[in-house]
Amino acid sequence: MKKKRKKLKKVRAAGMENKTAVYLNGRLVGYHDNGSALLSELKSRRRTGALSSQVNFYYNQKTDDLFINTDSGRARRPYIVVESGQSRLTPALLEQLRRGEITWGSLVKLGVIEYLDAEEEESAYVALRESDLTPEHTHLEIDPVSIFGVTVSILPFPEYNSSPRITMACAMAKQSLGTYSVNFNLRTDSRSHILYYPQQPLCQTQPYRLLGFAERAAGQNFIVAVTSSYGYNIGDAVVMNKNAIDRGLGRSVFYKTYETEERRYPGGQKDKFEIPLPTVSGYREESAYRYLGEDGLISPECEVHAKDVLVGKTSPPRFLEEITVFGVTEEKKRENSLVLKSGEEGVVDSVMITDSTSGTKLVKVRVRSIKIPEVGDKFASRHGQKGVIGLLRPQEDMPFNKDGIVPDLIINPHAIPSRMTVGHLLEMLGSKAACYSGNLLDGTAFTGDKEEDIRKVMKQYGLQEVGEEILYDGFSGKPLKSRIFMGVIYYQKLHHLVSNKMHVRSRGPVQLLTHQPTEGRSREGGLRFGEMERDCLIGYGASMLLRERLLEESDKTVELVCEKCGSIAVHDHVKNRQYCPLCDADASKLHEVGMSYAFELLLDEVKSLGIFPRLLLRDKT
Amino acid sequence: MAVAKKNQIEVGEAVGIVAAQSIGEPGTQMTMRTFHYAGVAEQVPTGLPRLIELVDARKEPKKPIMDIYLKPEFAKTHEKAKEVAKNIECTTLDKVAYIEEDFEAKTINVTLEPSELEAEGVSAEEVRKKVKGLPGAHAEVKENTIIVKPSTHSLRGMRRLTNRLRGLHIKGVEKITRAIVVRAKDGSHFIRTAGSNLAAIMKNPKVDAEKTYTNDVQEIARVLGIEAARSALVNEIKKVLDMQNLNVDIRHCMLLADAMTAEGEIKSIGRHGLSGEKAGVFARAAFEETVKHLINAATHGEEDRLIGVTENIIVGQTVPVGTGLVKLKMKL
Numbered sequence: 002m003k004k005k006r007k008k009l010k011k012v013r014a015a016g017m018e019n020k021t022a023v024y025l026n027g028r029l030v031g032y033h034d035n036g037s038a039l040l041s042e043l044k045s046r047r048r049t050g051a052l053s054s055q056v057n058f059y060y061n062q063k064t065d066d067l068f069i070n071t072d073s074g075r076a077r078r079p080y081i082v083v084e085s086g087q088s089r090l091t092p093a094l095l096e097q098l099r100r101g102e103i104t105w106g107s108l109v110k111l112g113v114i115e116y117l118d119a120e121e122e123e124s125a126y127v128a129l130r131e132s133d134l135t136p137e138h139t140h141l142e143i144d145p146v147s148i149f150g151v152t153v154s155i156l157p158f159p160e161y162n163s164s165p166r167i168t169m170a171c172a173m174a175k176q177s178l179g180t181y182s183v184n185f186n187l188r189t190d191s192r193s194h195i196l197y198y199p200q201q202p203l204c205q206t207q208p209y210r211l212l213g214f215a216e217r218a219a220g221q222n223f224i225v226a227v228t229s230s231y232g233y234n235i236g237d238a239v240v241m242n243k244n245a246i247d248r249g250l251g252r253s254v255f256y257k258t259y260e261t262e263e264r265r266y267p268g269g270q271k272d273k274f275e276i277p278l279p280t281v282s283g284y285r286e287e288s289a290y291r292y293l294g295e296d297g298l299i300s301p302e303c304e305v306h307a308k309d310v311l312v313g314k315t316s317p318p319r320f321l322e323e324i325t326v327f328g329v330t331e332e333k334k335r336e337n338s339l340v341l342k343s344g345e346e347g348v349v350d351s352v353m354i355t356d357s358t359s360g361t362k363l364v365k366v367r368v369r370s371i372k373i374p375e376v377g378d379k380f381a382s383r384h385g386q387k388g389v390i391g392l393l394r395p396q397e398d399m400p401f402n403k404d405g406i407v408p409d410l411i412i413n414p415h416a417i418p419s420r421m422t423v424g425h426l427l428e429m430l431g432s433k434a435a436c437y438s439g440n441l442l443d444g445t446a447f448t449g450d451k452e453e454d455i456r457k458v459m460k461q462y463g464l465q466e467v468g469e470e471i472l473y474d475g476f477s478g479k480p481l482k483s484r485i486f487m488g489v490i491y492y493q494k495l496h497h498l499v500s501n502k503m504h505v506r507s508r509g510p511v512q513l514l515t516h517q518p519t520e521g522r523s524r525e526g527g528l529r530f531g532e533m534e535r536d537c538l539i540g541y542g543a544s545m546l547l548r549e550r551l552l553e554e555s556d557k558t559v560e561l562v563c564e565k566c567g568s569i570a571v572h573d574h575v576k577n578r579q580y581c582p583l584c585d586a587d588a589s590k591l592h593e594v595g596m597s598y599a600f601e602l603l604l605d606e607v608k609s610l611g612i613f614p615r616l617l618l619r620d621k622t
Numbered sequence: 623m624a625v626a627k628k629n630q631i632e633v634g635e636a637v638g639i640v641a642a643q644s645i646g647e648p649g650t651q652m653t654m655r656t657f658h659y660a661g662v663a664e665q666v667p668t669g670l671p672r673l674i675e676l677v678d679a680r681k682e683p684k685k686p687i688m689d690i691y692l693k694p695e696f697a698k699t700h701e702k703a704k705e706v707a708k709n710i711e712c713t714t715l716d717k718v719a720y721i722e723e724d725f726e727a728k729t730i731n732v733t734l735e736p737s738e739l740e741a742e743g744v745s746a747e748e749v750r751k752k753v754k755g756l757p758g759a760h761a762e763v764k765e766n767t768i769i770v771k772p773s774t775h776s777l778r779g780m781r782r783l784t785n786r787l788r789g790l791h792i793k794g795v796e797k798i799t800r801a802i803v804v805r806a807k808d809g810s811h812f813i814r815t816a817g818s819n820l821a822a823i824m825k826n827p828k829v830d831a832e833k834t835y836t837n838d839v840q841e842i843a844r845v846l847g848i849e850a851a852r853s854a855l856v857n858e859i860k861k862v863l864d865m866q867n868l869n870v871d872i873r874h875c876m877l878l879a880d881a882m883t884a885e886g887e888i889k890s891i892g893r894h895g896l897s898g899e900k901a902g903v904f905a906r907a908a909f910e911e912t913v914k915h916l917i918n919a920a921t922h923g924e925e926d927r928l929i930g931v932t933e934n935i936i937v938g939q940t941v942p943v944g945t946g947l948v949k950l951k952m953k954l
Contacts, residue, residue: 276627539931542638542944552938597938612920 048112062591080140154208157444158424166385177493181221202491238391270317283336377499429488516598567615679890686818703811893942
């Protein structure tokens with residue numbers, strides 16, 4: 002049995018069946034004889050300024066309900082009002098606007114521009130362009146780009162790209178390095194990047210200029226060639242010009258702020274900033290404290306390396322000591338200094354002393370390090386084309402054209418066809434033309450510069466129309482067999498820098514509980530050899546390798562096992578005697594057994610469940 | 623045979639793991655595809671859901687299906703096959719009658735519908751007889767209506783009886799809800815059914831019992847024995863994988879089926895089947911329900927001989943597989 006879809010039913014109080022229900026902010030406030038007349042009256046009053054421009058109306062003809070919304074929190078966006086197929090934003094008004102006689106606000110007041118909320122949009126018929134207007138239209142989009150959000154509207158030529166790439170480009174634009182704040186030098190963000198020589202793009206969009214992004218640009222214009230490069234740009238790797246990098250391309254600073262405070266503890270004890278004495282428990286190497294002043298703080302412009310102390314600090318012991326017969330014991334202190342994390346280095350940029358919210362002394366140390374592009378750093382254009390540096394090649398080995406122009410970056414042609422980022426190619430070509438003509442390229446969605454016009458400019462300057470050039474191999478000096486597409490395009494350095502991610506371990510710290518290697522880069526940890534990896538080794542029958550991975554390189558321990566009772570025996574190092582604590586068996590009945598510490602832990606935990614596990618020993622045959 | 627002998631697996635080869643990986647790896651791709659057949663409702667489960675069904679050794683598949691092949695004289699024409707199919711298809715009372723409860727009179731009124739009776743080829747008399755034969759009720763015939771008086775007066779009992787009446791078997795083979803004649807590639811006809819009842823179908827003299835097939839593996843095990851179930855399991859698993867164009871060597875599927883059927887009944891893979899019955903305490907504890915297995919082992923004073931792979935990894939010994947299987951016979 003199929004259920005018939007119920008029609009929306011008009012619900013009315015008795016006697017009001019033929020009237021329009023009027024709701025104010027979702028609450029029924031009354032009835033009206035003619036809903037559509039009321040609606041047009043309300044709208045015209047709003048447009049003449051008799052009602053606030055922030056009020057929105059929505060008339061549902063099916064249910065004969067009229068909604069008036071005046072409450073806060075409605076997302077609204079502006080449209081140009083259209084009346085009988087004519088935009089109310091007349092050329093005369095535009096001219097006045099240009100001369101500065103009127104403002105946006107006055108256009109809203111005049112009822113030329115109107116803000117609609119989500120509900121009122123339902124009853125609007127909006128034209129995208131003025132040329133599309135028909136008498137049925139009620140509104141006109143201010144500009145076709147306005148259908149995009151802030152992030153997309155900054156991308157050049159998005160209408161030439163596939164949508165997933167646009168999404169990726171948006172995500173990556175947020176990771177690009179630039180000047181995130183002009184007062185960065187006074188700020189203490191826990192980590193921040195600043196690009197050395199930001200450039201405004203040669204290809205900009207209308208919203209880009211409106212936002213003033215050009216003044217805080219986050220990228221540089223790269224000369225890019227699209228060709229394979231001796232295998233060093235396979236699979237989204239890129240080859241970069243070493244000399245261009247030496248001239249400052251893609252260079253950035255990385256600031257990291259460390260902080261520590263003199264905490265107070267219950268019992269009147271408190272931390273102290275000082276150079277710890279060698280008697281303090283947990284004292285590091287003497288050299289670790291070499292930069293500290295008498296106040297325990299490091300001075301600016303010190304070159305620091307991993308495990309150097311930035312702020313010397315001693316803390317009271319974690320547990321209260323027993324009080325001796327004489328009453329007072331000398332207080333033992335604990336070393337609790339602020340140390341540069343392993344794998345990091347840089348120069349102390351500034352040291353700041355303030356009070357924390359709880360009134361204690363707070364010290365912030367900002368360490369700066371210059372990040373020069375290196376193999377593994379990530380770059381991306383504004384078309385979702387990201388890549389990691391695969392090789393830094395000296396300029397003399399890079400391909401060059403007849404004018405001696407050498408690309409800064411070589412991307413792989415395979416990055417283009419399947420991803421359909423035509424906008425990338427267009428920006429390359431357009432920006433190249435812009436270099437010769439001296440005019441910025443307009444990449445605004447739908448209304449930006451067109452390919453034919455770019456081609457015309459290229460022709461005008463005597464260049465190959467589609468941007469292909471004969472390049473000469475940097476090693477042999479012979480012309481490459483095929484013409485290479487070379488152009489200029491805006492590239493962003495993304496904040497995924499290898500130097501902040503690189504991690505290796507051969508030996509290192511282990512966990513206290515399991516004796517297995519620690520996890521994570523910050524703890525110098527190992528990479529987990531997991532269950533599926535284990536399955537693979539079993540599948541190969543590589544038993545010895547498996548044991549090595551899981552035991553020898555992890556948590557191997559040797560324990561004494563009592564052959565009489567099967568429990569784990571002890572070695573008393575003081576008396577140098579081995580015995581079984583359970584059955585008093587002596588050393589002759591004890592055997593050394595190698596096992597994983599995790600297993601021993603398991604035995605202990607099983608014992609805590611009230612189960613007594615015995616190990617039955619047998620000679621290996 | 624000589625070739626087979628030559629290609630035998632080496633001692634110590636980890637066939638189980640390799641089989642699991644070989645079936646599991648393409649299986650991950652299957653997950654993505656099969657769960658997203660949007661819109662196609664109520665199909666026979668294929669892909670991963672079917673594979674899970676098989677491996678879990680469910681009592682009955684979601685959609686039991688039989689392919690009934692007929693003796694040559696019935697398989698030739700569509701009409702003849704159709705006749706057989708009609709006799710096979712199961713008819714229940716609610717198909718030929720309108721059943722209504724009368725709570726005031728405490729009766730259930732079964733009104734026969736002559737047009738339906740004719741379409742199904744059942745006489746009203748037959749139906750009356752069947753209804754009267756139902757225990758726990760007293761039936762009275764009144765023209766075209768049968769008035770059933772339940773012996774209990776509770777509403778619940780009445781409702782139960784109504785449901786029994788609705789499902790009352792009138793004609794055909796039980797459990798077979800639909801039977802359609804399908805033309806095979808060679809021009810002969812066979813019957814495909816929804817619902818499966820192997821034992822009853824095989825007794826039908828018009829049916830070629832040797833070729834007749836069901837996708838209900840449990841039923842095959844019941845009717846034809848465990849060896850038949852094993853090969854059915856292999857076939858079904860292979861069929862699922864083939865349908866997805868996944869190239870898995872049949873020997874992996876055979877090993878899986880062997881493991882499931884080795885004990886004489888079909889065991890599922892998982893907590894309630896194979897993995898839950900592993901020999902070693904540690905192996906079971908490592909899989910699922912750790913504490914339960916440890917405590918049971920303690921109460922029974924169990925001993926783990928460290929025979930399996932998992933146990934040896936836990937204690938940190940070489941696993942008795944591959945290179946770990948080789949041992950020195952003599953210490954020199």
